[in-house]
Amino acid sequence: MLVVDNLVKQYGDLIAVDGVSFTAGKGMVFGLLGPNGAGKSTVINCISGLLRPTGGHISVAGFDIRKEAKKAKKALGVVPQELALYEDLPAIDNLRYWGKAYGLRGEYLESRVDEVLNTAGLADRAKDLPKTFSGGMKRRLNFACGVVHKPPVMLLDEPTVGVDPQSRERLFELVEAERENGSCIVYSTHYMEEADRLCDSLAIMDHGKLIAQGTVAGLRTQLGARDVLQLSGSFPGDATKQAIRALASGGIDLEIINHEEAGLTLTLSGASQHLPAIFEALSGAGALVSETSLRSPNLETLFLLLTGKELRE
Ligand SMILES: Nc1ncnc2c1ncn2[C@@H]1O[C@H](COP(=O)(O)OP(=O)(O)OP(=O)(O)O)[C@@H](O)[C@H]1O
Ligand SMILES: [Mg+2]
Numbered sequence: 021m022l023v024v025d026n027l028v029k030q031y032g033d034l035i036a037v038d039g040v041s042f043t044a045g046k047g048m049v050f051g052l053l054g055p056n057g058a059g060k061s062t063v064i065n066c067i068s069g070l071l072r073p074t075g076g077h078i079s080v081a082g083f084d085i086r087k088e089a090k091k092a093k094k095a096l097g098v099v100p101q102e103l104a105l106y107e108d109l110p111a112i113d114n115l116r117y118w119g120k121a122y123g124l125r126g127e128y129l130e131s132r133v134d135e136v137l138n139t140a141g142l143a144d145r146a147k148d149l150p151k152t153f154s155g156g157m158k159r160r161l162n163f164a165c166g167v168v169h170k171p172p173v174m175l176l177d178e179p180t181v182g183v184d185p186q187s188r189e190r191l192f193e194l195v196e197a198e199r200e201n202g203s204c205i206v207y208s209t210h211y212m213e214e215a216d217r218l219c220d221s222l223a224i225m226d227h228g229k230l231i232a233q234g235t236v237a238g239l240r241t242q243l244g245a246r247d248v249l250q251l252s253g254s255f256p257g258d259a260t261k262q263a264i265r266a267l268a269s270g271g272i273d274l275e276i277i278n279h280e281e282a283g284l285t286l287t288l289s290g291a292s293q294h295l296p297a298i299f300e301a302l303s304g305a306g307a308l309v310s311e312t313s314l315r316s317p318n319l320e321t322l323f324l325l326l327t328g329k330e331l332r333e
Pocket of ligand 2: 060061062101177178
């Protein structure tokens with residue numbers, strides 16, 4: 021349903037998207053996971069036609085977005101990161117507006133508007149102005165506006181930012197309902213839990229590039245059974261490295277992911293049984309450990325392994 025092939029987007033000297041390729045099919049949620057500035061919105065805005073790609077090809081429902089822009093756009097529903105609502109227009113009229121913009125008319129328009137108001141849990145607020153809504157209600161209306169025309173391909177850009185847990189849950193249910201209807205959904209987020217909960221397939225993005233791609237389970241196995249040990253304190257350069265190397269050659273399966281004066285991140289298997297040896301070696305190297313955190317493998321530690329930094333910094 022959606023093919024993105026070697027997409028590049030440059031803003032002057034800055035390469036915001038650097039050769040991104042992926043495909044997404046019917047009835048699936050494709051997750052785009054990455055920290056602030058990774059390039060998620062730029063990818064989504066290139067697909068939606070809001071931005072003009074510098075290079076690469078995109079097709080939506082079989083239509084090339086450059087050569088058959090109109091048909092491609094018709095197949096798309098977009099829920100932008102910034103709310104796209106008319107605050108002084110009743111909720112129901114916001115939906116009618118978007119429905120009409122996508123060519124819906126008459127009874128079918130009205131029935132779709134009612135339907136999405138119900139699924140978004142806003143039926144009793146239909147005549148109210150969005151400016152009187154809570155953040156979560158605005159997000160749900162924003163979502164409803166993007167799906168009123170039943171698009172086969174949906175682009176959701178961080179749809180849960182700033183919403184309360186209840187609205188968030190409701191939005192998840194809306195996404196799941198669209199997936200069951202057979203929609204192809206691109207979902208961007210910087211929350212690992214959301215990616216884990218919703219996405220059938222996932223790409224991890226950083227600095228404009230996809231650094232890992234696969235199913236959530238597949239990405240997990242890439243990690244193997246390795247734990248991540250994060251230490252803060254003081255870790256003198258060469259002595260620390262030598263101490264860790266000595267442990268590794270002594271038969272402990274471990275590796276340095278990141279080493280700074282004030283922090284050391286290691287990946288290792290069977291971490292808990294090796295902790296005493298690690299602390300002893302570090303102390304012998306003149307290091308001081310003030311804080312320790314040991315994490316079992318998950319998508320967040322995978323990101324850390326791939327980039328040496330936290331997903332949320
Ligand atoms: N209009 C623009 N002009 C210049 N640079 C831009 C523009 N829009 C985005 N960028 C830059 O492109 C990069 C990617 O931005 P983008 O908004 O796609 O990231 P994102 O992954 O969506 O981040 P966030 O999670 O904060 O929404 C950033 O470095 C950003 O500063
Ligand atoms: Mg964004």
